[in-house]
Amino acid sequence: MTAIPPGRIRRRIAQIAAVCALAVTGTGLTGCGSEDPDAGTNGVGKLPPAKIQSETRAAAGSVDAVRLSGTVVAGGRTYQLDMRLKEDGGSGSLTAQGAAFELLRIGDELFLKADAGFWNHEDGKGEHEKGDDDSAAAGKLGGKYVKVPQGDPSYKRFSGFTDKDVLLESLLTLHGALATDGHHEQSGVRTIRITGDKGSGGTLDVSLEGKPYPLRLVRAGGAGTLSFSDWGKDFALKQPPKGETVDYGQQLPTS
Template identity: 85%
Template sequence: MTAIPQGRIRRRVALVGAVCALAVTGTGLTGCSEEDPNAGTNGVGRLPAAKIQSETRAAAGAADAVRLSGTVVAGGRSYQLDMRLKADGGTGSLTAQGATFELLRIGDELFLKADAAFWDQEDGKAESGEDGDAAAAADKLGGKYVKVPQGDPAYQRFSGFTDKDVLLEGLLTLHGKLATDGHHEQAGVRTIRITGDKGSGGTLDVSLQGKPYPLRLVRGGNAGTLSFSDWGEDFALKQPPKDETVDYGQQLPTT
């Protein structure tokens, strides 16, 4: 057997390495072994984009709980939210038009907690309370859990932010032609990204580890960015203490 000179072997190894490098950079050359980006994952990265969207919506809908945080633009208004949601309610904070307040929903009961300035912000006045004194009414409500009447416009406006199914149904839909946009990572978790109309209809990162939960959503039309976490992690929803609760009646003060 004729021995091959070591120098020739090294040159051949170098040549193979160069060819593989070209293949990785997208020159179209094949035949080199590459690591499968879906190896060891839940496999959704191998699916078409429409199927990935279907799988992640199903996983989200079946989860008992979720935390979502970020910004949503709706109805011409921008909302900064940090909410924990489950089937029978939700709790967290919401910032809108420079005012931050807390929301708590347990079943059909919705409570709003804010400082006195929140209740006294319309032209510096709040709708009068029982004693007709606007400042006193604001002070009475400030720092308390105010029960929101179901017939009040605020109930319809804010209860959706505490409803897991309603909120996710409205958010987890990309618009336009769906496509995959490579493998990424969110908070240390490997993801597959799908897009609507090359991103103009939104982008969604879906977990490749465990269940295919959505992890990050960039809404189309600059309508906000949201992160999803704590999937399936239960949390307590407790009625606020009676001495910290105010039942304002049929309609809240105008805010």
């Protein structure tokens, strides 16, 4: 059986984590066909923009679960994510610099799952440059849940993508002078849109139905567009089977 060098796993995780670290640090329909666009709504559309922003942050923090999907642009690259998050963890998929993988966090345990191609693509080498041992090791990791130890520098970068509070705190802030930008609609839900610096500091669509949850964010500087859904909808986080898990943490050097 081909041994899996722990250093190889660590290098590959560190490479993609460094890329993802950059990422962390919609068209609406105007009008609603009545003289009072706030008739029958939750009333936040009548509030000053700063109050709308604080209300939506409070609403987002009041529930235990959410789904976050869309794109983040950083360093000239576009990253795609589709994550389901709740208080004790999260799961979902990310694509960073052409590398697709899944993340799963349950409490303090963090796992990364990817195919063999993910593990084979290291240090800019192509398939023809790799030896049989490298390919065999990558094949053994493909489709497995690789546990990322808490002592690994990549742990904090990846776990941020599975932390509801961390992500929402970093995302739900518009930059510059706040203003409202009319009534819109997202996925059939009426919204009020607020902007930072007339849109250059980002725009946020806030639900006018039910609680004022954020529904769509266009990040400042063209840094991506994200949608929020399934607010308060719980989901299961299941430990991966032992036979599908690779834990290399005990083999890592302490430095």
